[in-house]
Structure formats: structure tokens, C-alpha cells
Amino acid sequence: MEEIGVVIPHEIKAVPSARASQLRPPRITYARHYTFGVACSLIPVPVSPVPIATATRIQDSLTGMNSSDLLEEIKESDLYLRLKKLQRHVELLELQEEYIKDEQKNLKRELVRAQEEVKRIQSVPLVLGQFLEVIDRDTGIVGSTTGSNSVVRILSTIDRELLKPNTSVALHRHSNALVDILPPEADSSIALLGADEKPDVSYADIGGLDIQKQEIREAVELPLTHFDLYRQIGIDPPRGVLLYGPPGTGKTMLVKAVAHHTTASFIRVVGSEFVQKYLGEGPRMVRDTFRMARENAPSIIFIDEIDAIATKRFDAQTGADREVQRILLELLNQMDGFDQTVNIKVIMATNRADTLDPALLRPGRLDRKIEFPTPDRRQKRLIFSAITAKMNLSEEVDLEDFVSRPDKLSGAEIAAICQEAGMHAVRKNRYVILSKDLEKGYRANVKKTDTDFEFYK
Known part of the structure; x- marks a missing residue:
């Protein structure tokens, strides 16, 4: 018959302690190895410490206890110890959680204070400057509007990737510290006309100028809408167009029609805007x-x-003249420089084409030059018809009488004649423009030119 052995503790002592929940390190106690009918020598067996109540309960129940009950009792004591250990671990995690929450609250308060400080710095009147060069992560070189360059500190909240040469920046009024980066269009008077800001002028509203309309549409509109035609032929479309002629001949009006009919972005500037302080x-x-x-x-x-x-370059003697020539050089470089694109068209208008610099007029920059002469008899008839199409004219009005007169009239003068005629009708409380109203408007604009504007001739 096979013998079944079991280890029964010979002596189990309660762990003395001030608190029942505190345990000493495990110690070695001796146990007798019993078999059914055979006693063996003492064998050292490590026994985990147990609480006093558990030890007392086990010691009291040893008498008359079989081996299976004893094993169950020992397992229960081990589970109790594991439970106490897990409870202590949970308490430690709860303390750590409270500490992290407190730290998070402190960091939030510091963040709010830092944001308020940044707002306070940026709320004072700032100085406009231009970023020139990076020295290190915290400092850089900027140029102010006074013309001097300064080494300044860069605010820690500034995105360093946006700091590029010639970037517009805001400087602190007292310390000149760089506190903000301005968008490219912030300090520029250059404006892009939106779809709702484009002028409501069509080609039909412009009387005459049939040749000029065709030439400007071929040079500006067609390359933007049908560039493949030029590519198949193997030529480059015109890059720039010059409109020149006497005042009031319709140069700006025709450009308004181009802006109205094309879907391309339209940028309008005046040459004098480039001359800055x-x-x-x-x-x-x-x-x-x-x-x-x-x-x-x-x-x-x-x-x-x-x-x-x-204008034509010359040996400038003043700083203002040299600055104007530098503007011209930059314009020449942008129109036909190293970096150029085919989907940007430049239209220029002037009354004095004879004063322009030859470098600007050469092919490659202004490839097409469109002249706007004084209207002839046919052009005057078309202009009169286009302007008076929306006017309430009397049946007695004969426009051919005004067209056949030998006076040289520009399109602006014809528009002024019709406007003055309408003002005379309003003055007389009439809703119809008579022939005498047009006659008064004609004398008010044409005859005055011979006397008051003689210095233009």
C-alpha cells in the first residue's frame, strides 16, 4: 500500500506585534514529517507569517484536524495576505493620483498666468518691424520702421518656422522684443479684388475701341483660358501689355472690362503707391x-x-530719386527675372509712354503695346450710343449733330457731356433729356477746353 505523506507544523507561533495588520518577515519553523504509521526526522520548512487571530484559530483547530482541512486553512491565510498587500498597493495608487491632480491644477494656474502675461505684452501699442536674420533660438535681428537694426529677444511662444527673412513682425514698444508675427498682407496696401469687388463693366458698355478690345483679349484673356493653343503653335504668350494714349480715351475702362470678364485674380495698384517714406x-x-x-x-x-x-534712369543726385530707380529695378526683375510664371499677366497704363525706361519697353516684359487715340467720327458715334443707351432721351434729340462736329473729344468728355445734359434736365424738373440740354452740356465741356486748359496743348 502506497504511503501518503503530509507536513504538519509542529509549532505555530503567533507573530507578536502592536497591530494585528503588521507582519514580520517570514521565518523558518520546524515541522515533523508524518506518514501513516511512520514518523520521520524534523525538516525545516519556510512558513509565511500569519496574523494573530489566524494563527490562534489554526493552533486551536490542530487537534483532531485531518490533512485536507489543514491545507484549506493555510490557503485561506495566504489569500488574506495577498488581499492586504493589494489593499496597500491601492492606497498607494490613490495617493499618487491625488498628487498628480494637485500638480495638474498648479500647472493650469501657471499656464493661465503665462497666457495673461503674453496678452499683457501684446496689448500695449506695438512697433512694426521686419525680421532680418536668426542668431539663435532666443534672439534675432530685426529692422524697425525708423531705419535702424536691432538684436532683440524672441518670445518663446513664437513659431520659429514662420520666422523668415523679410517677414513682418510686431515689436514691443519699450524692449523691442519680438512678440508676434504678422501675416504678409498686414502692412501692405496691396489688395486682391474679390469676386464681389470686381467692377461691373462689360465690353458692351464701352463704345468703339474694337481693335483695342481684340488686342487686349488676345494678350491677356486667351493665354489664361486657352494656353494649349500657344503651346501647340510653339510660342510664348505676351507677358505684359502697355496701354498708352491721351487722358480719357478708355484705358482704365477697358481694364475694368477685362477684370469683369475673366475669372483670374485681379490686383490693382497705382504707380505712386510704391513710393514710400x-x-x-x-x-x-x-x-x-x-x-x-x-x-x-x-x-x-x-x-x-x-x-x-x-521713367528713364539718370544719374540721381538725391536719395528719393535713387529709391525710385531701385523700385524700377525690382519691377524689371519681377517681370523678367530668374523666377517667372506664365499664368501671371501684367497690364500697365500711362499717358506718357515717351518717358518710360527702354528696359521696361523691350520685348519679354511688355510684349504688346496698345495705343488709345482720340476717337474719330465712327468711334464718337459708338461712344455716344453706348452712353445714351440707358438715358431717357427725347425723340427730337439727334446725336449725329454732335458726332459730326469737328471738335476732338475723348470718351471721358463725351460721358461728361451726357452727364451735364442730365443735370440740366433734373434742374428743370424734367424726366426727359432734350436737345437743348445736350447743347448746354456740350458747350460746358468742349468750349471750356479752349480757354481754361490751353496749357495742356
């Missing part, structure tokens, strides 16, 4: 204009009164 501002505005055009391509740039900055 501080050195370098004018060339920077030219760069900003073409940068905006490239970002919103396809686009059209219209520079009116180009003779303000594009």
Missing part, C-alpha cells in the same frame, strides 16, 4: 505684389500711372 519699402511692395499674384495664380496685375516709377 522709408528706404526699401517700395521694392518690398513690388515683391509682395508679385508674391500675392503667384499665390493666387492665375492672376492679372494692373499698374496704373506707371510713369510715376518707370
